[in-house]
Amino acid sequence: SKKLAVMLSGRGSNFVAIAETIASGALQGCHIDVVLSDKPDAPGLEEARRRGIDTMVCARRQYASKQEWEQAMIDGLQARNVDFIILAGFMRILGEGFINAFPRRILNIHPSLLPSFIGLDAQQQALDYGVRYSGCTVHFVTNDLDAGPIIVQKVVPVLPADDAAALSRRILEQEHVAYSEAIALVVAGKYEIQGRRVLLK
Numbered sequence: 001s002k003k004l005a006v007m008l009s010g011r012g013s014n015f016v017a018i019a020e021t022i023a024s025g026a027l028q029g030c031h032i033d034v035v036l037s038d039k040p041d042a043p044g045l046e047e048a049r050r051r052g053i054d055t056m057v058c059a060r061r062q063y064a065s066k067q068e069w070e071q072a073m074i075d076g077l078q079a080r081n082v083d084f085i086i087l088a089g090f091m092r093i094l095g096e097g098f099i100n101a102f103p104r105r106i107l108n109i110h111p112s113l114l115p116s117f118i119g120l121d122a123q124q125q126a127l128d129y130g131v132r133y134s135g136c137t138v139h140f141v142t143n144d145l146d147a148g149p150i151i152v153q154k155v156v157p158v159l160p161a162d163d164a165a166a167l168s169r170r171i172l173e174q175e176h177v178a179y180s181e182a183i184a185l186v187v188a189g190k191y192e193i194q195g196r197r198v199l200l201k
């Protein structure tokens with residue numbers, strides 16, 4: 001079974017959705033080995049403990065430099081021999097050192113249809129722009145922010161009465177479906193990355 005490490009900074013609803021999909025038997029061939037957070041009080045860590053999943057905390061302020069912080073996370077994850085790293089609301093930008101330590105092994109979910117609305121507050125960016133459809137994207141992490149090869153996308157309508165909270169809730173429901181689909185695909189290994197494109201084999 002492939003080992004997943006989930007990295008999160010907050011609520012952890014994507015982590016919970018993945019854990020529940022695995023527990024239900026609908027996502028096979030992998031298990032969550034550890035949940036790693038940069039926030040010692042992230043609610044997602046408590047969700048992990050409740051499920052008996054190991055946790056690790058690497059708070060940025062515990063380290064003198066970004067490089068040492070990243071190295072501590074690399075060491076922790078390599079010691080556990082994880083196969084894939086699942087960024088699920090991990091709200092710090094990872095540097096080249098970290099990303100290059102796990103080439104094509106890091107996935108991220110972003111609450112927009114990339115390449116639109118990268119960075120923070122993607123749902124508010126979509127409202128401000130006035131798009132009629134937004135959604136979510138699961139992609140491989142590369143050194144270009146929110147721009148790695150796309151694995152799964154889900155389209156979500158923007159409704160006239162939406163505020164950021166309402167749109168975020170509608171997108172989040174689809175995130176919870178999209179992430180398990182993407183993980184199933186990479187865990188099965190039946191894909192090839194050609195340039196920007198993830199091709200199914």
Ligand code: GAR
Pocket residue numbers: 008010011012013014015044088089090091109110111119120121122172175
């Ligand atoms: C999700 O909406 C995720 O797409 C977003 O943070 C939320 C985390 O929710 N991630 C980003 O915006 C990354 N830039 P969760 O903690 O309940 O999974």
